[in-house]
Amino acid sequence: MSRNRVTIHDVAAKAGVAISSVSRVLSGHLDVSEKMRARVEAAVAELGYEPDHLAQSLRKGATNTIGFMIRDITNPLFSIVAQSAEHELRKAGYSTILINSHGELEAETENFSLFKRRRIDGVIASLVSEEAPYVRKTIRDLGAPVVLLDREVIGLDASAVICDHQSGVRDATADLIKNGFKKIAFLSGRKDVYITRNRIKGYEEALANAKIKIDDDFIRLGKFGEVFAYEETLKLFSRKKQPNALIAGGIGAAGGALKALRELGIRPGKEIGFVAVDEWPMFDVLTSDLSSVYRDPEEMGRASARLMLDLIAGHAPSQELVPTHYRPRASSKLS
Amino acid sequence: MSRNRVTIHDVAAKAGVAISSVSRVLSGHLDVSEKMRARVEAAVAELGYEPDHLAQSLRKGATNTIGFMIRDITNPLFSIVAQSAEHELRKAGYSTILINSHGELEAETENFSLFKRRRIDGVIASLVSEEAPYVRKTIRDLGAPVVLLDREVIGLDASAVICDHQSGVRDATADLIKNGFKKIAFLSGRKDVYITRNRIKGYEEALANAKIKIDDDFIRLGKFGEVFAYEETLKLFSRKKQPNALIAGGIGAAGGALKALRELGIRPGKEIGFVAVDEWPMFDVLTSDLSSVYRDPEEMGRASARLMLDLIAGHAPSQELVPTHYRPRASSKLS
DNA sequence: CTAGAATAAGGAATCGTTTCCAGTAATTAG
């Protein structure tokens, strides 16, 4: 089965030349005669030789492989980011190893160690924790370029793709206020990460602009994912002090919130105002006119790939900012 | 940066032993003395040594890497399959390289060649074409075990995970008939692949059972994906002879169909009967009570991983059948 | 026509492991 592997030795033997000459021809080196090139290429063609990537990597010290680690591949936004990054990296000759961290710190650590053992050329990651010493140590130990998704990288030796959630959420909040909502609840994931902090900034900015007092009871932070949002939404709407609008930060959160609302018989755009932060595939088809804060996941993927290739080329770490756009639809006002 | 790489030589030097002994200790070989084991392990711990996976692979001839190739990672069903397979394979010590073929034959070919150069230990793939000679040649050239998703493997040297679409679609069709629909349109992707043929079997079986004549005008096959389904649905409902129910095969098809229906002002469960084949994340939340034919993507992933590990262990190719379940909800009868 | 440069090709070291083969030391049997 794999016995039919043809190596550079076979090519050299067939062409009657040294293996170093075969290598030189294949790497497009200058100092080879026309005759040599022709003979070698004939032998290569005849034997169907393909260089062994493994041996090349070992010798060259580069694997042409990038690790891509995210919390959850099945999150449609992330899967688009991953696909787009993979596409872009492949054009530059890199393969991508995709790994889930399931949002767990230990899985993440194990993944980094795996990447290191595999001599990955770089890692694009959406980290679980943003705690600076941990991140710094992780990056140092890896010994390869790192691009972080949606994380601040101040004082870190890494590049980052960061999204301007703030302005999107600010505009969304302002629109809700404009439409008469004053008791706006805000739902998002872990509070110690950039994405959450940045969204809250936008939320608070809009409230401040409208001179509405911030009510901490309406800000529900905890975990990313459907379950947390579902439970928190149930709580929010089963107390005395109820909000009359809801901003759900993230795809999971929006799903969980919508599920809870459905069970409660509360309809977005009818009984409350509602904005989803992030969209999912067929957003316009599957949902009934939800207002949203949009960001382009393909651009995020491309940006992360660009940053990675820059780092590999030896450039200094840098950042790319991806904008967000508030898209008002039916759910952000009552009808 | 990567200058701090510590090799087995360093460990051997620090422990004052031969590198072969270090290797023996680390591989858990029997013939090492306690003293030797202790010294080596101390040195390993002190230096933080991790074996280079690349060198190991080159020497051992196995990369512990599986290639996973699908048409489209952003299809939520596939992304769950991929995640589940990755999870299962990782438990067995394998990493997964995930690659898109975008449904294009040339991309697929290129991917196989990439996998081969990387000496992948096996490939799990959802192939673009099912044309036997092509598939056979591809598998032979790869020289590594192959598991196909949703493909018949008769006469091929490969294992397969196949889904029993037929019975799910049959039940769905029968339910529509029972609810009074006789003009049931059926939408699916390429007609030369198992998944489409198998679904049609179920559709035709139910019609035959009910003694309803099959009307080829109502069977619309062509491409997977949203666009095709969207266009075909528009056509279906803008002719004289209109169906009064629709089965959409696949996530993309369901999305495209729903989009078209929305534009036409035709509501599933109101003006027509509707069944989606395959579900997507938050299916119950995002859609308004659509009937569906369900299959468990996690099980598909696990099954593909199991089959792959079996093949690697030297077992003969085999198949696993994943069942489908018709889940009637509001959209398959009028109200 | 010969010295020196330029060109082309071969040989060998190297990347970091594993594993086979010897050889030495320790153990047991006779």
Added chain:
DNA sequence: CTAATTACTGGAAACGATTCCTTATTCTAG
């Protein structure tokens, strides 16, 4: 007490490429 195993350990040859270093040849110039 010596011979025959057995238990460890070190050395070296792979794995399949790249690349540096030589050396042989050809070319140009003086």
